[in-house]
Amino acid sequence: MVPLIDYLILSAVLFTIGIIGILIRRNIITIFMSIEIMLNSVNLAFVAFSRFLGNMDGQIVVFFIFAVAAAEAAVGLALVVAWFKLKESIQVDDMKLLKG
Amino acid sequence: MTNYVWLIPVLPLAGFLVNGLFGSRMSRKVVSWIANLTIFASFVFALVLYIHMLGTPALSEEGIHNILFPWLNVGAFHINFAFLFDRISGTMTLMVAGVGFLIHVYSVGYMAEEDGYFRYFAYLNLFMFAMLTLVLADNLLLMFVGWEGVGLCSYLLIGFYYTTKVASDAGKKAFLVNRIGDFGFLLGMFLLFYLFGTLQFPQMKEIILSHHILPELTTGLITIATLLMFVGAVGKSAQLPLYVWLPDAMAGPTPVSALIHAATMVTSGVYMIVRLNFLFQLAPNTLLIVAWVGGITALFAATIGTVQNDIKKVLAYSTVSQLGYMFLGLGVGAFVAGFFHIITHAFFKALLFLGSGSVIHAMHHAYHHAGIHDKDPQDIRNMGGLRKYMPVTYWTFLVATLAISGFPVFSGFFSKDEILWKAFASGHKTLWAIGAFAALLTSFYMFRLIYVAFLGNFRGGEKEEEGLHESPRSMTVPLTILGILAAVGGFIGFPRIFHLPNILEEVLEPMIPAVNPVHYLHNVSTEWTMMGISVAIAILGWLIARTFYAGESAKLVEGLSNTFSYIHKLLLNKYYVDEIYFALVVHPVKRIGEFLWYYIDVILIDGTVNLAGMLATCCGRVITLFQNGSVKMYAFSMLTGILILFWIFVG
Numbered sequence: 086m087v088p089l090i091d092y093l094i095l096s097a098v099l100f101t102i103g104i105i106g107i108l109i110r111r112n113i114i115t116i117f118m119s120i121e122i123m124l125n126s127v128n129l130a131f132v133a134f135s136r137f138l139g140n141m142d143g144q145i146v147v148f149f150i151f152a153v154a155a156a157e158a159a160v161g162l163a164l165v166v167a168w169f170k171l172k173e174s175i176q177v178d179d180m181k182l183l184k185g
Numbered sequence: 186m187t188n189y190v191w192l193i194p195v196l197p198l199a200g201f202l203v204n205g206l207f208g209s210r211m212s213r214k215v216v217s218w219i220a221n222l223t224i225f226a227s228f229v230f231a232l233v234l235y236i237h238m239l240g241t242p243a244l245s246e247e248g249i250h251n252i253l254f255p256w257l258n259v260g261a262f263h264i265n266f267a268f269l270f271d272r273i274s275g276t277m278t279l280m281v282a283g284v285g286f287l288i289h290v291y292s293v294g295y296m297a298e299e300d301g302y303f304r305y306f307a308y309l310n311l312f313m314f315a316m317l318t319l320v321l322a323d324n325l326l327l328m329f330v331g332w333e334g335v336g337l338c339s340y341l342l343i344g345f346y347y348t349t350k351v352a353s354d355a356g357k358k359a360f361l362v363n364r365i366g367d368f369g370f371l372l373g374m375f376l377l378f379y380l381f382g383t384l385q386f387p388q389m390k391e392i393i394l395s396h397h398i399l400p401e402l403t404t405g406l407i408t409i410a411t412l413l414m415f416v417g418a419v420g421k422s423a424q425l426p427l428y429v430w431l432p433d434a435m436a437g438p439t440p441v442s443a444l445i446h447a448a449t450m451v452t453s454g455v456y457m458i459v460r461l462n463f464l465f466q467l468a469p470n471t472l473l474i475v476a477w478v479g480g481i482t483a484l485f486a487a488t489i490g491t492v493q494n495d496i497k498k499v500l501a502y503s504t505v506s507q508l509g510y511m512f513l514g515l516g517v518g519a520f521v522a523g524f525f526h527i528i529t530h531a532f533f534k535a536l537l538f539l540g541s542g543s544v545i546h547a548m549h550h551a552y553h554h555a556g557i558h559d560k561d562p563q564d565i566r567n568m569g570g571l572r573k574y575m576p577v578t579y580w581t582f583l584v585a586t587l588a589i590s591g592f593p594v595f596s597g598f599f600s601k602d603e604i605l606w607k608a609f610a611s612g613h614k615t616l617w618a619i620g621a622f623a624a625l626l627t628s629f630y631m632f633r634l635i636y637v638a639f640l641g642n643f644r645g646g647e648k649e650e651e652g653l654h655e656s657p658r659s660m661t662v663p664l665t666i667l668g669i670l671a672a673v674g675g676f677i678g679f680p681r682i683f684h685l686p687n688i689l690e691e692v693l694e695p696m697i698p699a700v701n702p703v704h705y706l707h708n709v710s711t712e713w714t715m716m717g718i719s720v721a722i723a724i725l726g727w728l729i730a731r732t733f734y735a736g737e738s739a740k741l742v743e744g745l746s747n748t749f750s751y752i753h754k755l756l757l758n759k760y761y762v763d764e765i766y767f768a769l770v771v772h773p774v775k776r777i778g779e780f781l782w783y784y785i786d787v788i789l790i791d792g793t794v795n796l797a798g799m800l801a802t803c804c805g806r807v808i809t810l811f812q813n814g815s816v817k818m819y820a821f822s823m824l825t826g827i828l829i830l831f832w833i834f835v836g
Contacts, residue, residue, distance in 0.1 A: 104824060107817070107820055108817060108820060108821055108824070111817075177815070177816050177817060178815065178817075180814070180815075180816060181813065181814030181815055182814060183812070183814045184812065184813050184814030
């Protein structure tokens with residue numbers, strides 16, 4: 086049986102990859118994907134804890150996160166499409182309209 | 186009936202409300218009917234009430250006291266909204282409403298072609314309301330309401346032709362100068378309340394008569410209080426040094442000059458002192474000042490009047506001068522004589538102004554007829570020979586001139602002579618001499634007007650001459666009525682030596698008791714002599730005017746004014762009083778205002794506020810550097826923050 090710590094390490098690695106992706110990539114689609122990776126790393130941690138503690142709460146939360154992630158992706162991608170229609174670009178560096 | 190005294194002032198108020206609110210949608214005819222009928226009703230009611238009051242012994246002592254409602258109740262301060270119709274206020278009301286009505290009628294003709302017709306009559310009715318409130322008030326506070334009300338209407342009506350700068354400036358000047366006087370009135374009122382604990386005339390009088398106030402404690406304070414009240418009178422009644430607004434007030438329509446600035450409002454200062462005679466009689470020092478101010482003003486204004494060329498300006502200075510006579514009379518303790526002169530002056534001066542209005546009206550039409558726009562219809566040098574074209578105006582003007590100059594039988598003779606005689610008989614010989622000399626000047630400048638404006642030949646072109654005509658009936662009828670009054674109005678106050686009943690003195694005598702009687706000289710032969718001197722002075726003034734201005738003697742005047750060019754210039758420029766006031770008061774006040782505006786307001790206050798604003802803006806500028814719009818930057822900051830928090834709390 087794979088010990089809990091391995092799942093957690095994998096989860097942390099995925100999370101870090103997600104953060105780094107958000108920080109360094111400029112394509113907004115990639116950033117979305119990084120966010121998905123981060124969400125799924127959290128899902129992984131939830132499922133692992135659920136399994137090891139013998140408690141179903143973690144797995145239920147994961148279903149909620151799936152639903153939220155799907156909704157978020159739908160809204161986010163719609164925004165990206167709208168933005169692209171307007172500016173013909175999906176580079177985040179071009180999105181600086183709220184500069185103070 | 187005695188409970189309806191309030192109708193007298195309220196009727197014109199109703200006229201004002203109707204005309205003021207709906208006048209713009211009514212025809213001129215309706216507007217003038219409303220305005221005239223309301224004031225006529227007031228007059229008739231006042232007349233009925235007056236006869237009723239004198240006929241009822243219980244009322245004739247105390248007067249009709251009409252308390253409407255308690256007005257102010259603060260601690261020991263109780264003021265009722267109440268009117269007092271007694272012998273003094275009743276007589277004054279009759280004069281105000283009567284002359285006011287005649288001038289209303291006259292205005293119908295005079296203003297017929299002017300814009301703002303309904304506005305004019307609304308203001309005129311509002312003025313009558315304020316004036317009648319002033320006259321009928323039973324306490325000083327309500328009197329002050331009327332006092333301010335007439336000031337307001339005076340301002341509105343002087344500035345009636347508000348599109349011309351002269352008129353609006355004159356209105357402001359009148360308002361501001363009167364403010365100084367009102368300040369004195371207010372302070373005097375406060376002091377009187379402190380002394381008496383009441384502001385009602387009957388109660389104040391009672392307190393004095395019953396010696397509730399110890400004279401040795403209060404004589405000084407009463408002198409101060411009466412002096413302050415006199416400051417109010419000086420402002421309202423245009424005496425030195427606050428007379429400057431009255432000549433400028435001539436910028437208003439001429440009937441307004443007749444009503445407000447000759448017959449009624451300007452006499453309210455004199456009326457107030459007559460009303461408070463019981464108080465002023467306790468302050469001989471104040472009376473002395475009143476007499477001297479009056480005497481000097483009478484002379485001062487008369488000298489200016491002798492050289493003015495604007496027909497209304499001459500009459501304005503004449504008014505200031507005549508008001509000076511009234512104060513002179515009051516000051517020597519002859520309250521009845523001063524009051525008498527208010528009434529006769531109202532008749533003949535209103536008549537003079539209305540006559541001048543008729544002349545100006547005619548000149549205006551003549552210029553209009555000839556297509557001339559740059560000539561001044563008020564300048565007597567452009568007139569001459571008007572007698573031929575406007576006989577009614579000429580004859581009534583002549584009657585008024587005879588009255589003001591003091592020719593026997595005419596009204597001014599009795600009242601002015603009474604004042605001069607009382608001044609002499611009370612031992613003020615210098616004041617008598619000043620008054621007599623002013624009388625000479627009065628006679629001179631009035632006959633100068635007659636000779637220059639009405640006699641001789643017309644000094645305009647033929648085309649203008651064609652346009653000259655007598656004024657309409659609505660103007661000549663009031664002129665005629667006032668002419669009769671100016672001629673016979675003096676019969677209400679025959680001097681004692683005539684052995685005829687002195688109606689006015691009999692009426693007023695119970696209201697003007699001699700608390701501190703002035704001891705007059707009683708010498709019949711001296712009085713006859715003084716009267717003879719007065720008549721001689723009047724005739725002398727006429728003869729001088731005739732020498733200078735009758736026929737083709739203009740060269741004589743020119744020579745004389747060249748010989749004494751300095752004096753002539755000094756008089757023509759009204760002793761430069763306006764210029765002196767401008768330099769001493771207006772200019773410094775403006776400079777102070779500029780200083781306060783620039784250094785205090787702009788630099789100090791605005792500077793502080795702007796500094797605070799600028800600081801906030803600067804901080805904002807620095808902070809906005811962080812908000813660069815880059816989402817990644819925000820995400821990085823957030824991450825860094827979270828890591829730091831982790832490091833603090835966990836690691």
